[in-house]
Amino acid sequence: MSGAELIFEKHSQNRASWLPELKSSEESLMKKLPASVLRRHAAELPSLSELDVVRHFTNLSHKNFSVDANFYPLGSCTMKYNPKVLDAIASTSAFSQIHPYAEEADAQGALKVLYEMQGFLSEITGMAEFTLQPAAGAHGELCGLLIAGAYHRSKGRKKTRVLVPDSSHGTNPATAALCGYEVVQVRTDEKGHVDLADLRSKLDSSVAAFMMTNPNTLGLFEEDILEIARAVHAVEGLVYYDGANMNALLGVCRPGDMGFDIVHINLHKTFAVPHGSGGPGSGPVGVRKELVPFLPSPRIVRDEEGYRFLKNSPQSIGKLRSFYGNFGAVIRSYAYIKALGREGLRAVSENAILNANYLKARLKDAFDVPFGGFCMHEFVVSAVRQKKRGVKALDIAKRLLDFGVHAPTVYFPLTVEEAMMIEPTETESRQTLDRFVEILLAIDRESVEDPAKVLAAPHTTPVARIDEVLAARQLNLRYRKPQAPPKPVEAKDPAYSR
């Protein structure tokens, strides 16, 4: 066996044995449906026994790097340890086996969690109120920009442009475009901050919002933030906070105090919701007081009788998804905040900042550091020196996998040549960081002594470097059964007629 058989290529007796037997005959049941709506060819699902399904997916899982098994210093992604008790709480019947259309009185526990969570996030970020509806960071951005648009319209302002830093994440411009705005980039200055002069030159009354992170994508605190907010507000623009880097600020300082009008938080980064191989996450959005009426509907409020939905808010931007958000993610973060409390949250950011600065200090001799000084929770180094020896950031990333370490984020931000963005998070120990430094220094030495070895990496993963060009050229996006024509399932003649 090559070890990569598809589930469609394996065969054993499938029994779907959790299903009880039918009580009536199939024939009599089929009379309930007109022939015109019936499926004629059964879906070609695989046929496997329960054991073979268990083995298939267990073996697949062995081919993944994960936080549970590997150091995962993926910059901007905050790959911290995900406490197992959070998964256990979210999986209890009381929280996983409840229906979103249950009467408010039948879901007071869930509503309490949502209501209190809105309050926790408001306190942590310094905003007036939160919605938990957005399903992800990019969904939060969509929510935030729709709120900005509705707010400006309510004031009779015509706004056509959104500003983003040139180092911003791709979702920022993509979201602004989805909301119909022209996207304008603001330069980064030589110190790695928003270029205030460039920002000022692009600010005028057409600017709906300036979207930014703080700390920024280079891991640096925007020290001019108060000045930036004043400048944007002066043209009646809003300052939008992308919470990708919130892990640096818990109990340290608050976006609301910096002058941000709208923030989104990634619960799957800062608040310990596991990344789940790429979702589900959660992207709650907070706003300052003046923007509260525009939040998505329904909002969750509390009165003498308990927790309830507030559905009639005429200025609301409406609904962003069905129901109330990714409750299963929200309850994990709610329990996480309860577990950590105020001291624990501050300790998160202190240790995240300490770990990042420690790594930066230890790596600065072997790698180019485009922006000096202290960083916040992450930092960017450049592999330009190694590239001169023929070893690029991508090669170093692949070589790290051989040592059981996940690669940092490479080639992002786009503004730094051969960028390697490193975010250790607060949950890693000094011993793990020291080992990571030794590995990177060893790879740096290899780039001099044996570059071919680095260029051929990874050597120990289930597959070697992947042919991405072939993947895009000869598209194979699904399994198709080798030349077996689908066998028609005989449609029973239904007595049913309308």
Added chain:
Amino acid sequence: MQYISNTDEDRRQMLAAIGVPSFDGLLEKIPASLRKFELGLPAGLSEIDLVRELADTGRANRHFIDYACYLGGGVYDHFVPYVVGHLAMRGEFVTSYTPYQGEASQGTLQSIYEYQSLICELTAMDFSNASMYDGASALAEAALLAIRASGRRKILVPSTVHPEYRLVMKTYLSCLDAEIVEIPSRDGTTDAAALKQALGPDVAAVIGQQPNFFGLLEEMPELAAAAHQAGSLFIACVNPVSLGLLQPPGEYGADIAVGEGQPLGNPVSYGGPHFGFFTVKEPLLRKLPGRIAGLTVDKTGRRAFVLTLQAREQHIRREKATSNICTNHSLCALKAAIYLSLLGKEGLRKLALLNLENAHAAYDRLLRIPGVKPFSKKPFFNEFALLIDRDPELLKESLRRNLILGPLALSDFYPEVRNGYLVAVTENRTPDDLERLAKAIEAV
């Protein structure tokens, strides 16, 4: 409780290595005025206290172990075999990131490829992406795709499509020069004559939901044909479990087929997280939003999987991307892949038959109650609407007293439907449950 691994001694030595006397030295760039605040949050809890407190909070929820659930409306109380949670909750799946580093993520990538294949088989569509947030946002993205692909600006939506899905679409389309036109219904399904009248050269797409919000079966081939005749795209929004019996969208001409994936192995979980599936016919492939995994080889010629067609996506294209979506609810899609693998070809059909059987048994039993009438006599799958001539508050009380959740009052969504209730009946309901429901209504 904290999850910090550094000791105090580690921290002291690390600060020394960095060259600062104290931690606050690292924060020198933050204006002092911003640092003067105290978090107004409670102190932390031990794991013992945390679990106890959350169990107390949970006691205020009425859940499906104690209560028989007849609530549906998009998410359903299906049985999730234990294998699904066991496998999907493995740390290697739960705590890994989006599989951008392919060599370190073959498990996730192969499972996405298999998910895409399974969804294509189920829907008889050509291509699937790696999943979206939920059914509602998937339908909204489908409308965006149709507008982009056709250069037209109108979307026709029957009033029988899930009301929340229509609201979400309205939000997504609010920034575009687009118009959503509602098509009225006749006896619970789309009024085809009204639809044909509304069609024209400015219509980007027609949407049909199968089964529709009332649980009733639409004439999907007729709706699709009408759309195509006007040069519009047809978007089908389907319940995946129903496809064990019902004609798949690929066979009646859907150009885009989407739906809520929760019924495939995901717990209801108060409405999320679930996932939306998103499929297209071949001509629309390059306009798909979201991630897609493909099969290729590694440099030694071995089979390998990788994210592909990324030139559509925001991290490459920025403001020119096909969508701003940056995630795919991977873990929920993985649960669906495991669930469908466990079901197999015959299991899927049997599951659909069990739903059909239970729902029709409930329908027949409830109609024997005086004052209970069908909302429509058209065929349905596992959900149906009834008119129950009882005082709504008394009915609610009786249902709760009998440990029953639901059915869903239609007046919440269609104020003109008085005393209407939507009843969802899955394979999880027993004959005893059904009898209890009937008695609870009879008691009012």
